[in-house]
Amino acid sequence: MDADSEFVFELRVCQWAEREWPPGRQRRRPIIVARQLGTQYRRWDTIIIECDPDGLRERANFGSDRLDSDLLDVLRFAPAEWAWYQDALPDPGYPWRYVRESIHRAADRGILETRKRGRRLEIRRKWAYPDWVERIVAIENKPDLDASAARALAAQIEQDVALALADEVWIATEGGENRRLRALLEDVPVEAGILAVEAGGVEPIWQPRSLVVSDPGTLIDERPSGSEYDASAARFSYADPDWKHDKRLEIAERAYERGWRSYADTMRPDCRHFRLVDVESGFLPYCDAKSCHQTASVCRGACGDFEPEPPVWRTEGWPIEGGPGSGIKRLLDRQRRRKRPGLAAVNSGDETG
Numbered sequence: 001m002d003a004d005s006e007f008v009f010e011l012r013v014c015q016w017a018e019r020e021w022p023p024g025r026q027r028r029r030p031i032i033v034a035r036q037l038g039t040q041y042r043r044w045d046t047i048i049i050e051c052d053p054d055g056l057r058e059r060a061n062f063g064s065d066r067l068d069s070d071l072l073d074v075l076r077f078a079p080a081e082w083a084w085y086q087d088a089l090p091d092p093g094y095p096w097r098y099v100r101e102s103i104h105r106a107a108d109r110g111i112l113e114t115r116k117r118g119r120r121l122e123i124r125r126k127w128a129y130p131d132w133v134e135r136i137v138a139i140e141n142k143p144d145l146d147a148s149a150a151r152a153l154a155a156q157i158e159q160d161v162a163l164a165l166a167d168e169v170w171i172a173t174e175g176g177e178n179r180r181l182r183a184l185l186e187d188v189p190v191e192a193g194i195l196a197v198e199a200g201g202v203e204p205i206w207q208p209r210s211l212v213v214s215d216p217g218t219l220i221d222e223r224p225s226g227s228e229y230d231a232s233a234a235r236f237s238y239a240d241p242d243w244k245h246d247k248r249l250e251i252a253e254r255a256y257e258r259g260w261r262s263y264a265d266t267m268r269p270d271c272r273h274f275r276l277v278d279v280e281s282g283f284l285p286y287c288d289a290k291s292c293h294q295t296a297s298v299c300r301g302a303c304g305d306f307e308p309e310p311p312v313w314r315t316e317g318w319p320i321e322g323g324p325g326s327g328i329k330r331l332l333d334r335q336r337r338r339k340r341p342g343l344a345a346v347n348s349g350d351e352t353g
């Protein structure tokens with residue numbers, strides 16, 4: 001399967017998750033779906049954040065942009081009453097001058113109050129940072145599964161299970177005959193769920209086990225190649241629960257900012273050949289010049305077929321202000337914002353859907 005199809009498969013899984021998650025059960029919590037997120041060790045194709053409803057609404061106070069790890073170090077511990085920042089915050093484990101920079105960044109974003117008392121910088125929170133992330137579900141998309149892809153996948157899923165950074169791990173693959181899929185995936189840890197993706201929908205054919213995210217995890221740093229000449233031993237390191245908690249929050253914050261529709265940010269919807277086509281699962285990008293669903297890596301300014309949308313589209317009666325390219329970006333942004341309750345009210349000047 002080519003990259004084009006993998007990209008489309010990934011978008012279809014994201015669209016399905018946004019509509020149907022959790023499969024076969026009623027949705028009890030709001031969710032946020034994002035793609036291509038993870039840590040320096042592992043990047044997942046699709047991520048689902050299951051959120052606490054009140055917490056998600058309160059998270060909107062901090063705006064649509066993510067809070068990076070430095071900002072989280074400040075905002076999670078900012079006091080309700082004025083206090084010198086070094087009294088209020090736990091020792092960060094890095095120089096305090098970096099903390100001061102984060103405090104000023106937070107103040108510039110309007111999400112933290114600061115004042116000077118003599119030479120001392122004091123801080124006070126505007127809102128308590130909420131506990132909004134309940135569960136994280138990771139989905140590895142492998143549309144075109146053959147024996148060698150299944151072997152590589154088994155090794156990746158073993159790492160996910162050993163680290164237990166996500167509460168659940170799934171594999172999504174092209175549907176077909178269940179027995180064939182089960183045979184291909186027999187070496188994959190039983191903790192991982194399996195989703196069969198068909199044209200008409202997605203069916204879970206193996207349910208996952210919940211992983212214990214509050215326990216220490218194991219990082220598999222190196223493993224023997226499997227060759228009979230390779231006598232090396234596997235190397236492991238441990239991930240403590242605090243590290244895991246921080247990483248989960250950073251992943252959730254990035255998911256909150258980006259969602260899965262952010263592909264348009266790196267593509268060229270301002271090209272005259274770019275369209276969003278309405279397929280059964282939702283909207284997908286389509287290139288009229290290439291007659292296919294183009295990937296983000298192809299759809300760039302360097303694309304040989306790129307042609308800017310004609311100026312007349314922007315000036316003479318084109319129904320969307322700013323031309324179709326801007327209109328597509330706004331449409332996707334509106335759809336993303338609808339999944340972030342409270343955000344529209346906080347950013348009152350922005351468009352809402």
Ligand code: SF4
Pocket residue numbers: 268271272273274275286287288289290294298299300301303304305306307
């Ligand atoms: S021609 Fe190139 S830049 Fe234009 S929509 Fe197609 S892939 Fe994107």
